[in-house]
Amino acid sequence: MANRAGAQRPNGATQGKICQFKLVLLGESAVGKSSLVLRFVKGQFHEYQESTIGAAFLTQTVCLDDTTVKFEIWDTAGQERYHSLAPMYYRGAQAAIVVYDITNQDTFGRAKTWVKELQRQASPNIVIALAGNKSDLSNKRMVEYEEAQAYAEENSLLFMETSAKTAMNVNDIFLAIAKKLPKNEGGGAAQPRQQGMKINNSETSQASEGGCCK
């Protein structure tokens, strides 16, 4: 059900182009980063989703027309203290989802800080999406849709309000990112393999080298 928008298990996709992208989730803790990933990858939602320590890694493949897009998703710890680890994860990422919780104004402020940091430090062509999560709790809303949308436009970010709980807009935001990512040879942001973060292995290195398609 969660994968209705064409998401598919990795082994299903063989024809057409295959693209591999590294995507990182950032945002204050408990805004629902892990829940969004869990919804996108496994179609599940856990009420008592455990906190993330360090980072977690998951993959999911979506099909876009004739292209198969494989996301390598890094879900990071939200606490400010783990900030020093974040660059390790967003370095070389072609896409980022910065998440805030629509019922908490502070988390929106924190999201803006993340966007700034990404604009300054991450790969220059990185696609950034802003997700206002927990939209199912709209009666507790503290961050107005318009306010966030205006901010997103100013900074040319993709923007959606999502709910990991009801699955609203979850696949859509990943698909929107997939659409926006360059899929032609050499068009993608180069994926410099930094030391301490070598994630290509011998079998998939051709596919992931350069972070684009074969």
Add this chain to the structure above:
Amino acid sequence: MTMLGKAEYGVTTFFTRSHPNDKCGANGLPLTPNSVKVLGRFQGLKHLKHPQICKYLDIVKDKHERMVIVCEHYRNCLSSKSSTFSSREKLTEIAYGVLKGLAYLNSIGITHRNLSKDNILFDAEGQVKLAEYGLYYMTGYGAEVAFPIGMPQYLAPEVLAEAPITVDEHSDVEPEVLNPSGPKVDVWSLGMILLEMMCAQDLWTGLTMPQIFHKIFAFLKTDQSPLQSIAKDNSLTETLKTLTPDVVEFLNKCLTVSVKHRPSPSELLKDDIFTELRLKEVPYRNGFQLFSTESRCKDLELPVYGENGTIMQDFDFDHLSLRNMEEVYYLWRLAGGDLEALLRKEGLVITKPPITLLPSFCTNEGDVFGQRRDRAELLDSIVITASQEQLRNRLSEVDEKAYYPLLEDEQSSMTSSLPLSPSSSDLTNTASLPLVIKEKDVEYQFHRIILYERLLKAYPYKRAHIWKEARVDIPPLVRAPVWAALLEVEGDIEGLYNSIDKDTITPTDRQIEVDIPRCHQYHELLSSPTAHVKFKRVLKAWVVSHPEYVYWQGLDSLCAPFLALNFTNEALAYACLTAFIPKYLHKIFLKDNSQVIQEYLAVFSHLIAFHDPELGNHLDGIGFIPDLYAIPWFLTMYAHVFPLHKIVHLWDTLLLGNSSFPLCIGVAILQQFRDRLLSFGFNECILLFSDMPEIDIQRCVQDSIKIFCSTPKSATYRQHARPPKKAQKEESRPNLSYYSRDYNDQPSTDLSMEPIPIEELKREKVPRISAEDLIELGELTGPAHSKSPTKRKQNSKPMLLVVDVRTDSDWLKQHHVTTCKSSYKPEWFAGVQKSW
């Protein structure tokens, strides 16, 4: 400790109110089931101890929000033997007993609110024992159950005057009793009960509940004393006249309409009517507690000797009755005691074919109609007594002496001190069985518990002995104090904990608050609101009292096992956490811990390469570095990645190891998945550990021990490890084994390890070892004072192959006879990582 004595185990059951299906709390999370709230609150009751109350032992959450409660129980109660109690002396004695019990409960904020003739029990000596005193408290003052609490005819007027709890199924605020009954309602109930007893007659029999309520309400409107009206109502006016004036006076005090003027239980205890009893009274002391310094032989009674020098004592002495009630209950469950079967046998749980349980109608929201839950809305006042027969049979062949094991013989190993048992022939066999089996073996657990109980009484003096026994196993029942003993918790932990400010709001609070509702919430106890409050207090206490450190996400997971074990003893949970962190996580919670973590992870990589070069090379080659997966392992000592029932077994052993032991556990985990990891690429590897896969924890523990024992101590040297402990402390401790001591705690010489810069450490693939270890392991010198863990048989070959990679000229100048020469080829050297 409350001894079993002649007590039985009474089992009662009730249902909590279930929430409507689609309802959410303010945070968007589903509402905590009422049963879980009750479960959490109940834990505090287990801790209550007083001669006039029955001890609560256990609560079990069954299907459909059914709660099953186990409590100390006696068959004699006030309603069963009315006639024998009609004497004035006896009744004042009972009143005094009840009031003492109530006053104790009030002193810890509990109101009975449910007093009746059925729950005023008498033990074998005829002492009053209150039962069911926790129902009102544990159900959130009745908010979490759908039945009313308290017998209508004994309810005080003000109880009825309060607005009843109404539940609005569609609001998202949960029902809450804002103005719970205070201690004085019980005094009214006591007055009514005493009056019934004095007159040997039940009051208001034949009236319906509304009629009774009407009568009670009427007291609010007249000035006439309730006692007189009740007497008139029940044609007792003549009987009242036969009572002595002081008794009437006392009843009038109890049955005072105005709450303000009605005395509380503790005030009533000072009443003149009790003067005689007060004088006879022996003050009550609390029983033995862990870490108390009180002399325990104070009330020792020496045996009386007969004329021919034999001890005058009956031979059929019931040793089990001297054991702790909780302990016997624990054994009772192991011996096959099954609460649900008990309820089923008594007809309280009726099993029906599932097809008959299907609802007739079901809405989209999941609300079901047309299916009545059995007795769901009612409280069963039936108390089922659980038979101890099965347990007693199982233990019947246990030798008397086994109840009083001797501790003096420290030379003999634990296994040889285990008594032979006629039924399972030899318990030493059991000792070597897998943990899951040992933990279910009644007889084995019986011996272990008794032994540990004795040892713990002698803590800290018997620390070394506890340590030794813990290497065999730790029975779940005594795990909490044993862990505290292994962590060397001592002193006035209560006082210390109380002195910490856990209330002032700090900037860390938000983080703690968002983490707690996500921490081990599958655990019924930890998911209760009571647990969340305690959780927050313990974490705040730690953060506040360690200004050099800060709250890192993960500290919550670390706290969880201690809290779950010491649920009713926050101070001990805190003390254990506080002792655990410096032992295994020294400096890890510094605001900037990157140096410490980097070093830790680098040493971990080295250790993988050392023990499993093939795996190490593979993981290194695909870029699967510990930084990407092992931070939650070490930061929480695996408490974030395993469920609690596995953590306790892992930590049972971890606590016996030194600060390097966690690294060995990490290697053992990787090795358990070795085949898969070797065939995996980066993505598959990292996916494997994103959600810790099912792991055989006992095998993991065994492997870690093996790995630990075959690692030269200097190989896990870390410059950021805890510096040597102060010598003074060392002296007061028993000489712990080599394994438990830290490298830094050993005398350092110029041959010991020296710190190297982190960059260099990270560049290296394999661990360095100290010259000392080299000399010893390679037996380059004569018999050394044993420092390395590698125990081995005599005359076996050295454990080390030394390859000399210096230049030829250096080699020729000087070398040791046992070393081999190699012309240095880096690629060759890279292959040899494990030297034996």
